[in-house]
Amino acid sequence: MPPGPVRPSPLVEQAAARLRAQIAAGEWPVGTKLPGETTLATELGVARSTVREALRALAGAGLVRPRQGAGVFVVATEAAEDWPTRLRRAAATDVYEVRMGVEVQAARLAASRRTPEDVTALERALEARRVASGADDIAFVDADIAFHAAVVAAAHNPVLADLFGQFTPVLREGPVELLALTELRAHDPNTGDDAHEALVRAVAEGDAETAAEVLRAELGDPFGEQGARRGVTRTAEGPE
Structure with a gap:
């Protein structure tokens, strides 16, 4: 079931938290390609730029990895320790x-x-x-x-x-x-x-x-x- 729109302030953090929760819950298992930015933006009720920044945050946490020309894939279900x-x-x-x-x-x-x-x-x-x-x-x-x-x-x-x-x-x-x-x-x-x-x-x-x-x-x-x-x-x- 797609999540409802997130509320403003701050959008990027909320979008990242929502995606992180979905990954942790197993909605997208390791190796799975995430939906495109447009789809995620619609589901979250935010702009594509917000989704893009949220995905960067998840990549920095070691949860996803972008593959040029292929999309963004889940590589872990738990964030790496800083x-x-x-x-x-x-x-x-x-x-x-x-x-x-x-x-x-x-x-x-x-x-x-x-x-x-x-x-x-x-x-x-x-x-x-x-x-x-x-x-x-x-x-x-x-x-x-x-x-x-x-x-x-x-x-x-x-x-x-x-x-x-x-x-x-x-x-x-x-x-x-x-x-x-x-x-x-x-x-x-x-x-x-x-x-x-x-x-x-x-x-x-x-x-x-x-x-x-x-x-x-x-x-x-x-x-x-x-x-x-x-x-x-x-x-x-x-x-x-």
């Missing part, structure tokens, strides 16, 4: 493995491409991290992430910057919980300061390999040797 959702569900160890690849390369590039303004930004971020050592764990982790974001920014690669930005919510949760459980900062409020200072120095001096190595070691033991001595590890469930 990248932020997948990151939130990922094991912390998996995220950190990818983070290391992104940031180590960013550090290497930062040392090669840094500008005087980048060096200044890194020095300020390092000082802000030191100031945050007198605050609570959340503020300290936020300052630490801001420092690492400054390193990535100095690489002048927008793709690396976008990837790091996607990681940020996940990066924030694990360390906050870890610091609270282990009380590492009770012994060293500014834990990891030496490594961060060495990284700034390597980037400022244009030493790409040292910058990469310092960051690789720092991410391998993000809260210093105390964490390693205490046997702290990250798992999908969080710190042990």
